[in-house]
Amino acid sequence: MTSAPPASPLPPECARLVETLRELRSRSGLSLAALGSRTPYSKSSWERYLNGKALPPRQAVEALCRVAGEHPGRPTALWELADAVWSGRAGAPSAEPAGGESAGEVQEIPDAHGAAEAAEAVGGAATLAPAPPVRPRTPAGATASGAGRSARRRARARHLGLAALGALVCAGVFALTLALWPTSGEARPARETTHADKASQADQPDKAEKREKVVVGCRGAECTGRNPVQMRCGAGETPRTLRTVRTEGRTLDIRFQPRCGAAWVRMWGQRVGDRVEIVTPGVKAQREVIDDAYETGQRRSTPMAAVSPSATGEVRACLVRKGGGRTCFGPGD
Missing domain, CATH: 1.10.260 (434 Repressor (Amino-terminal Domain))
Structure with missing residues (x-):
């Protein structure tokens, strides 16, 4: 690494x-x-x-x-x-053939035009490496040893050209595969709704509504201590914001999702050393501690605490600052 x-x-x-x-x-x-x-x-x-x-x-x-x-x-x-x-x-630049060069010898170059066409066919994801320089042809009277070295150089140049072309094709295919690879959460193009679809949805409104809802991962007591994002309690039907408080550059929301039967605190602008808690009736306080600088640059949430819709007025959120200082608030404050 x-x-x-x-x-x-x-x-x-x-x-x-x-x-x-x-x-x-x-x-x-x-x-x-x-x-x-x-x-x-x-x-x-x-x-x-x-x-x-x-x-x-x-x-x-x-x-x-x-x-x-x-x-x-x-x-x-x-x-x-x-x-x-x-x-x-x-x-990295392309490797040159090993060995010394003899003046007046011929060195063939790879077919750069063919390699460029191959790269363009797979999406143009790679560029050609610079081709070796063309040497003047061997003059008449060159020795047999010089001709042998020239033949070996031409063979090495052909091999390098084929290797470069193969690398370009592989790189292009890899880039094309990466571009087409499906990612989680990508939206798919919506199919045009036909008259038959509209009639079917009108006849069966309950089924259409159920298909649009996100299935949450927990309900009630089983949500206590769980992450609201992982349990999808913050997706689909919008959670209710019971109270928003801004203090010293921090913003804290008390959030409640009826379908999960749980509440949590969402925050941003937090600082290293902050501790944020969510307290609901009869449930142990759930807290999130900001223990490094990376966590100050993104939105964070406490674990959830179960609460019934009728008891949301008793939910409390508390911010405990590093070095002392505690601020608590609820929906009715």
Whole structure:
């Protein structure tokens, strides 16, 4: 693994990988410390990977996909591209034939026109490496040893040309596959609704409504301590915001999802050392601790606490600042 990052700013291939890793980490709902305990890589290692300071090993990308419930195909494909750029292999010049050159010998070059057409056929994802220079033809009277060396050089040049063409075709196919690879959460084009569809939905409104609803992952007491994003309690039917409080640059929302029967606090603008709690009647307080700088730059949520719709007025949220200071509020304050 390359420890030193490429020159700033990050190349597009590396930036796309970092962005994808951050999305997976956010989807997992895990802090960097929790991520370090769930994978073979430490909290400090994840901080470097997620901030683009170091290229993660391929195994780290696969481990993050497992904890986030994501198929590893697209993230590992992005890792392959980032690794080629990070290590410098993507920009390495083509190797020249070994051995000394004799003045006046002929060296054939690869068919650059054919290679360019092959690259264009697969999407133009790669560019041709510069062809070796053309040498003047061997003058009459050249020695037999010089002719033998020239033949060997021509054979090596042909082999290099074929290898370069094969690499270009493989790179193009790989880029085309990556472009067509389905990603989680991508919207599919909607099919045009026909008159028959409209009539069917009018006859069966309940079934049409059920198809549009998102199936939540928990209800009531089983939601306590669970992540609202992973349980899809924040998707589909919009959760209710019971109260919003802004204090010292922080914004905190008390959220309630009737279908899950649970409440939580959503926050942004938080600072290192903040502790945010959600308290509901008869349920142990659930809290989220901001323990590193990475967690201050994204929206975070506490675990959920079960609550019935009739008791939402008794829900309380508390912000405990590092070094002291506690602010609590509820829907009726």
